[in-house]
Structures are given as C-alpha cells and as structure tokens.
Amino acid sequence: MAIALSEASWDELWEESWERAYCADSMDECDQIIEYPQQLGQGYKRNIELRNGIILTLHNYRFHDDLTVISTQSEATGEPYRELEFVFNLSSTSRYWQGDYVTSGQHYLVAHGCVGGFYCQELAKQPKLAVDIHLESAVFESILGNSLDILPLDLRQMVESSDRSLMSAFDTITPAMQLALEQILHCPYQGVLKQMYLESKSVELLVLYINQVQSNSRITSKIRLQSDDVDRIHEAKKILIQQIDNPPTLLNLARQVGLNDRKLKQGFRQVFNTTVFGYLHHYRMEKARQLLLEQRSISAIAAAVGYASPTAFNAAFRRKFGTSPKAYQLASRI
Template sequence: MKTITEAEYTEQWEASLHKHYLAYNVDGFDRVGRCQNQYSKDYFWEIQLRPGLMVEFIEDDYHRCLNKENHHDDSMTVLVSKFYLSGVHRVLTPGIKGVKEDYEEKAGYNYLFFLPDIKEIEISPANQRLQFLRIFLELDLFCAFSTDFDILPDELQLLKAGKSAPRFHQAVGKITAKMRDTLREILNCPYHGMMKRMYLESKTLELLVLQLNQWNDDRNSTLTRTLQREDIERLHYAREILSRNLDNPPSLMNLARQVGVNDYKLKMGFRQLFGTTVYGYLQACRMEHAKQLLNERSLSIAGVAHAVGYASQSRFCHAFKRQFGMTPSTYRRV
C-alpha cells in the first residue's frame, strides 16, 4: 500500500473539516474536533494544561488502512507518554540507533519515548477503533521537578542533556488498574473552567508518576534477580564508605569503582537493598551526625556544617530545616 506524507494527510484531514466539526477553547484552554476522511472517522480532544505540558485523547475508527510518514524535527524536545485503550499501531523506524526498526503499540499497554529528528512510517490497520491518550512533556519541565535523577532508568537520566540526549522508545508494560482509574478520571472530568484545568493537570501528572514507577519497579525487580551475594556485600561496603566520609564523600562513579560495581548497579542496588538513593542515604547520615554534634555543643553551627560536608552554613541550615522542620539553632535551644 502507498505511504503518504504527513503533509498530504494533513491536507486531506483539513479539507474534511469544512464538512465537520472543530471547536477551539471549549472550556477556555482545550480544543475538540470531529471529522471523517477516506481512511477514518476521527475524534480528538487536546488540552494545553500549562506551558510544556499537554494531553490529548484520540479516537479514530479506521475503515481503510493508512500508511503515513511522520517527521519529528530536531526541535522536538518533548518526552511523549502513550496509553492505548484499543487498537494497534505498527511503526517502522529503519536505521534509528537505540530504537527497534519495527515495533507495535497496542491496546492494554503504555509507552514512553524521546524521538527527536527522525522519520517513521506509522501503519494503522483497517477495521479497528484506535483509542489512546497521549501526554507531551517538555524536557525543561520534566527536569525542573527534581535533581534526584539517579532513581530513574538511565534513559531518563540522560534527558538532562536536552535534545542531544540519546533517543529511546520504551514499552513500559501493561496498563495497571490504577492507571485505568486515572485514565477514566481524566476522560470523565466532572469539573469546568479553572477547576477542570487544575484537576486534569493533577491527574495527568499522577498518570506519569504511575508510569515512571512501573518502569522503575520493573528495572528493580530485574536487578534483584541478578544481584549475587558478592554484589550485596559490595553494596554494604559502599554504604560503609559513605558513613565514614560524610565530610568528603566520593563521587558516584568513584564509589562504584572503589567497591567494584558499575554505577547503574550501585544506584539501583542501593535503592533496592536500603530503600533510598545513594545521595538520600548520605544526606540522612549527615543530618543525623549533625544532630549528634549539635547536642554535644562543642562546635559552632558553622563548625557542624563543615564537619558534615557543607562548605556553606546557609545551605546546611536549609537542608537541616527541610529534614527536621527546624533550624540548627532552634534544635540546639530545644
């Protein structure tokens, strides 16, 4: 079957809109459309939640197979999340490093990908209803949520590099019961106006959290199955090194080299064995040692800060208050 370009499909699709329905700003910030063309009968709902975050729901009834070439330009610095409720897409991406040349996205599964500057052929078979929800998250917004990226899979950690980050397409797993509940809440939002926007943003972020957690859990369970006794001993040794060097801890890479594991196994194994990240453990130890030194009263607050590895007293005070809900001086008085 002939493959049509994105421009050709868009021209056909826009021509069909003259006979059908398109509405902008239905509730102040979304867009709804219905149309019919030679391939399918389409419905879409787009919601711009905030700069850098958009969600859309697609429902297309295909009566004819469509092979369409898509182009993701190099300015596409977005992480894309998809949840398929029905139907199937086949995608051809020949010659793209880090991405299968031929893969499917299908009902009951969810996917996460970063694919700037590529051409792909998307195949939508006939005689099916294709339904999926798709989230677009700008990398700047994704990276703004936290600096604690070492709890994430490597593919997501590398997104800190922006559009130069390696491409990936991840089949995360089956849509869980919690994901289905959240999808249902998004598609049946009971609110309007400002409250609708707030509600949809919270549920969209919740859906992303469930997806990231599923990917993490899958990686962690795989790692647990592959951890040997010597790996566990090395991870305990890494914890001891951190405990003994609170004032001048090794970098993540140096710590991994010292104990004889790679940095991925160190990060994921640490989280699996001890229930926290490498940095989280170091931070907790620093704060507990700081409490001990404050109780002993032999050092000034600046001295305590230096003893637990802080060059800046103000940063130490901020970290202490975030951990314990009070400043070091207040803690010492209490």
C-alpha cells in the same frame, strides 16, 4: 485496502481539520475538538492545554482502512526542541519503525528529537481510544524538581538526548493507571475546576509511570535465569532471525519458546544487552547492509528484511547509518 501517506500529506490533512476545530468546553478555549480527516476515518482528537505545561490529547476514532505514515526527515531545522509523549493505548493496534506492535492495554514513551524520521502503521481492526501526555523535557524536569537521577538510566537518556527520536519498550497499563485514565476521559468538571482536575490526574499518571519503570529496572537487575531459560531465550533469537521478514509479536514469541512475555523481555535484555525488537532491528539493518553490498535492488532488500515498503526501509536505514541505502550501495562500488 491499505493507505500510505507521507508526513507532508498527513500534516496537510490535519491542517484542514484544525481549521474546523471547535471548543469542547465553552468555559475553556484551550480545550479543542479536531475531527478526524473524513478521508481516513471517523471520530476526533481532543487537545486540552493545561496550565502546568502539559497538553493532553484524547483519541477517539476508527480508521476506514489500515494507515501507514512515513517520514524521512533527516536534518534538524529551526531551534532545538525536545518533546516527550507518554502514550496510554486503551484500544487499537499499531506498528512502529522497529517492527514493534503495541496493542490494547499497553503504554510507552516517545522522545521526539530534532533528527530522524518515523514509520507508523495504524490498523483498522479496532477503534482508537487513547490518552497522550505531551510535554517538553524542561517541563518534565521541573515536575521532577530537576531530580532526573531518580529515573533509570535508559529513561534518563531518553529525556536528555536531543539528537534523534527514541521510543521506550512497551509495558502494561496497571489498574491504577486505568482508573486515572478513565477519570481523565470522564472528567465531570468544566472551566478552571477541569483544569485543576486534569492537571492533578496527568501528574498522577506520570508518577505511576515512573514508579513502574523504577520497579521494572529493579526487577530486571535481580532476575535469575536457569540454564533452561537461557536456552529458550537463544531459541527466541533464532526464531527472530528465521522470521525476519514477518516476525512474531512478543507474546507469540514467548509462547513459542515456553516463557512468559515478561521473563522473555527481561531475560533477553540480560543475555543480549538489548530488547527483543532492538535486536531484531539491529539484525535487520546489518542484513540489509550485507545485501546492499551484493548490489541487490532496494525494493527486494526492503521485503527481505521485513519492511512494508522501500520508503519505510529507507527511513530506518538512514536513521541507523546516517545515509540512504542507495547512497551506501553506490559508495560500496568505488
């Protein structure tokens, strides 16, 4: 059985869990254990506020059932706020708003803006074990010494943009990252020594992340594609279009066209100037807009373009076009 929650219901459950939070370290009141809502799963999140402005969140839990959380927030409230969330997923499978799957051994960055909802589906197949680094954009810039120009353009835009939530492409956790993550999860210290140790390890992870995206950027700019590679990339695009309602994972797509996943990712961006799932998302939205003009039902259109529910489709369409599917459809009748 799958469970679907609105963002408000999700927040309400977590507020109850926060009321029962307790210290994991008697020498550090900024190290809190928050047990997972029993209705949803077993396990906990551990939040550790560090002195350098970073918050570490250690996830260790298992869901009873697949869980979908949907937000349709479309307007900013309060003061502008920009948080970066570096997610290192050691075990679990999740699906996000563009249909992308993140699996064990992958990491990604989410830049949370003031505007835009989200869609996230957590699968109950595996226990969730992950380390998140949360920090405000200003903190990240200060760690870099205000040298954002060392970042690839797409990453720099994620850090600087504040009007919507953005997500990076998924990449592989390297052996060096894996070691730093294990050291964080098994920190041998308490009190101020723990703070110093985790501060250094969190910055180390950021260094490894930036080094990886810089390397990927250099590789992408230099990749050479043979004519056969280009044909295979175009075939991958055709498969995405044909299977829009249930697209393959990136790894399965690469296997179907006879490329490794890295060449498919880099080559697809080079040929079509977008990521594989960025293209899929754009195609889905354009297809949905066409179907809306044909006055089909919202639920039928959501299913036709591969969304698990009309609510998830509504949130994605609003993010893309700034209006709801229903409002767009009604306007087209005038």
